[in-house]
Amino acid sequence: MLVAIPLESFLMVVTLAGWSAVYLGKEAAQSARPMAKRRRQTDPWIVRGLMALLLLAIVGNGIPSAVDAAWARDQDLRLTRIARAEIAPEEALAPQAPSPAAAPEGLTRYRVNARLHGDHLTWTTHLLYSNDTGETLEDIGLHLYPAAYTRAVEAIPLAETLAEGDLNGAFRAQARPGTFQVTDVQVAGTRKRSTLEDTALTVALPRPLRPRRRVGLAIRLEARLPRWPERFGVWDDRILLGNWIPTVAVREHGAWRLDEFSGIGDPFYSEVADYRVNLELDDALGVVGTGDLTGIAATDGRRRRVWTFTSRATRDAAFAVSASFQGLEQRAGGTLVRSWYRADERERGASNLETAVEAMRDFGRRFGELPYDEVDIVETGGYLGGMEYPGVVFTSDSSSVLAGVPLLGDLFRHAGFDAAQERYVVGHEVAHQWWYAAVGNDQIEEPWLDEAFAEMSTRLWLRRADGDDRVFRTVNGAAGVPARPGVISAGVEDFGSNSAYSEAVYLAGANLLIELRERLGAAAWDKVMRTWYRRTTLEIGTVEEFIDTVSDVAGAPAARRLRHFL
Numbered sequence: 001m002l003v004a005i006p007l008e009s010f011l012m013v014v015t016l017a018g019w020s021a022v023y024l025g026k027e028a029a030q031s032a033r034p035m036a037k038r039r040r041q042t043d044p045w046i047v048r049g050l051m052a053l054l055l056l057a058i059v060g061n062g063i064p065s066a067v068d069a070a071w072a073r074d075q076d077l078r079l080t081r082i083a084r085a086e087i088a089p090e091e092a093l094a095p096q097a098p099s100p101a102a103a104p105e106g107l108t109r110y111r112v113n114a115r116l117h118g119d120h121l122t123w124t125t126h127l128l129y130s131n132d133t134g135e136t137l138e139d140i141g142l143h144l145y146p147a148a149y150t151r152a153v154e155a156i157p158l159a160e161t162l163a164e165g166d167l168n169g170a171f172r173a174q175a176r177p178g179t180f181q182v183t184d185v186q187v188a189g190t191r192k193r194s195t196l197e198d199t200a201l202t203v204a205l206p207r208p209l210r211p212r213r214r215v216g217l218a219i220r221l222e223a224r225l226p227r228w229p230e231r232f233g234v235w236d237d238r239i240l241l242g243n244w245i246p247t248v249a250v251r252e253h254g255a256w257r258l259d260e261f262s263g264i265g266d267p268f269y270s271e272v273a274d275y276r277v278n279l280e281l282d283d284a285l286g287v288v289g290t291g292d293l294t295g296i297a298a299t300d301g302r303r304r305r306v307w308t309f310t311s312r313a314t315r316d317a318a319f320a321v322s323a324s325f326q327g328l329e330q331r332a333g334g335t336l337v338r339s340w341y342r343a344d345e346r347e348r349g350a351s352n353l354e355t356a357v358e359a360m361r362d363f364g365r366r367f368g369e370l371p372y373d374e375v376d377i378v379e380t381g382g383y384l385g386g387m388e389y390p391g392v393v394f395t396s397d398s399s400s401v402l403a404g405v406p407l408l409g410d411l412f413r414h415a416g417f418d419a420a421q422e423r424y425v426v427g428h429e430v431a432h433q434w435w436y437a438a439v440g441n442d443q444i445e446e447p448w449l450d451e452a453f454a455e456m457s458t459r460l461w462l463r464r465a466d467g468d469d470r471v472f473r474t475v476n477g478a479a480g481v482p483a484r485p486g487v488i489s490a491g492v493e494d495f496g497s498n499s500a501y502s503e504a505v506y507l508a509g510a511n512l513l514i515e516l517r518e519r520l521g522a523a524a525w526d527k528v529m530r531t532w533y534r535r536t537t538l539e540i541g542t543v544e545e546f547i548d549t550v551s552d553v554a555g556a557p558a559a560r561r562l563r564h565f566l
C-alpha cells in the first residue's frame with residue numbers, strides 16, 4: 001500500500017493537469033479557428049479530452065491496482081513461506097535436559113507443580129535451598145510478587161505507566177486486580193509459621209541452617225489471575241506468568257533483600273538456580289517460556305496436558321499461555337531462537353525472529369556466547385514494548401494500545417515508527433539475556449548495570465547493522481541526554497516516574513558507556529566488555545566490580561572517568 005499511495009496522488013495531479021491542458025487548449029483553438037467555417041463538427045478537443053480522460057482513468061486505476069496486486073502476491077508468497085516454516089508449541093519438545101557448559105552444580109532447586117483452570121491458578125513450589133551465604137540462617141526470605149496484584153488497580157506496579165499510554169481506554173476499562181493466597185508452607189515436610197508482608201514472605205526454620213547445608217521448603221499458592229497486560233495476568237487471549245514463582249531473596253550484610261515491589265523499573269534481583277516447572281493446562285492451550293520443553297504428558301481422560309520445562313542456572317522462569325501460538329525458529333550461535341505469535345501477527349513474528357537472530361549474533365561476537373541454549377521472543381499483546389526474563393522476552397507493539405483509535409495506527413505504521421520500535425525493543429530485550437539474565441545485577445539499587453548496558457549493546461549493533469542511528473533516533477528522539485554524576489549509582493527509588501528513570505539510566509547511562517568507548521577505541525572497549533562478561537556470567541556483578549574491570553583492562557584514567565558519575 002505504501003507504494004500505491006504516492007502513485008495515486010501522482011496520477012490525480014496528472015489528471016488535473018490533463019484537464020486543464022484540455023480546456024486551455026480548447027479556448028486557444030477556438031479563438032484561433034476561423035468563425036466562417038460552415039460545417040459544425042464535433043469539437044475535436046472534446047473528443048481528445050474524453051480520450052485523455054479515458055486513458056487517465058485506465059492508467060489511474062490500472063497502475064495502482066497492478067502495484068497493489070503485485071504487492072499482495074508478494075505478501076501472500078511471503079506469508080505462505082512463513083507459514084510453511086511454522087511450528088506449534090508442542091514441536092519445541094526436546095526431551096533431553098539442558099546442560100549449559102558453565103552451569104555450576106549444587107545450586108538451589110525449584111520444582112513447580114502448577115494447574116491453570118480458566119484464570120484460576122494453583123501452584124506448589126518445592127524448593128531445595130542451598131545455603132551458600134556463609135552464615136547460619138534462622139529463616140529464609142522469599143519474594144511473592146503475585147501478592148502485589150491484589151492491590152487496587154492504581155497501586156499495582158506499572159499502573160501509572162500503563163494508564164499514561166492507554167490511548168483507547170482499554171486498560172482503564174478492563175484492568176482489575178486478582179486474588180492471592182498462601183495456602184500452605186512446609187519446611188522439611190512439616191507445616192510451618194510464615195509471615196507475608198506485602199510481597200515478602202519470611203519462613204522461620206525449625207533449626208538453624210548452617211553454611212553449605214540444604215533445606216527443603218514447599219509453598220502452596222492459589223490465585224485468581226488479575227486482568228493485566230504486563231508480566232502477570234490475563235489479557236485478551238493470552239495469560240502471562242512472569243515473576244510468579246516464589247524466589248529466595250538475595251542475602252546481603254546479614255539480611256534478606258526483600259525490597260518493596262516498586263512501580264519504577266524492573267525491580268527484580270535474584271541468584272541463579274535450577275528450575276523444573278510442570279504446568280497443567282487444558283488441551284487446547286499451549287505454553288512457551290524459560291528453559292527447554294522436556295515433556296508433554298496427557299492426564300487421564302480429563303482433556304488436559306502437563307507441560308514440563310527444565311532450565312539450569314537461571315534467575316527466574318516465566319511463561320506465556322495461549323490457544324493460538326505459532327512459532328518460527330533459527331539458530332544464533334549456540335542458542336536456538338524462537339519467535340511466538342498469533343496467526344494474524346505472522347509478519348511481526350517473522351521480523352521479530354530476524355531481528356533477534358541478527359542482534360544475538362552481534363552480541364555473541366562482541367561479548368561472548370550465551371550460556372543458555374534457547375531464547376524465546378513472545379508477542380504478548382501488552383502495552384509497554386518489552387519485558388525481559390531469563391530465556392524469554394515478552395514483546396508488544398502499539399497495535400493493542402491503538403486499536404480503535406482512528407488514523408494514528410496507520411500513521412505510526414507508514415511513518416516507520418512501528419517497525420523501528422519493534423527492531424529497537426527486540427534488540428534491547430535480547431541484550432538483557434547478556435545483561436541481567438547471564439550477568440546478574442541488583443536491578444533495584446544498580447539498574448545501570450543492566451539497562452544502560454542493554455541500551456549500549458543495542459545502539460552499537462544498530463550502528464553496525466544499519467550504518468547509522470536512525471532507528472534509535474526514531475524511537476527515542478534526540479540522543480543528547482548528558483550523563484550527570486550519580487547516574488551509575490542511582491537506584492529505582494531515586495526516580496519519581498518511569499520516564500525520568502529511563503531518560504537517566506537508559507539514555508544518559510548508555511551515552512556514558514558509548515562516550516567511554518570512543519575515548520578508549522573500539523578494540524579496547526570490546527576487551528573490557530568481554531572481560532566483564534567472562535568474569536560475571538551466572539554471578540552477580542556490581543558497579544564497583546565493573547569499574548575495577550575497566551581499570552584492569554583499560555587503565556586507571558578510564559576508571560576515574562566512570563567514578564566521576566558514581
Ligand SMILES: [Zn+2]
Nearest residue numbers: 428432451454
Ligand atoms: Zn531494559
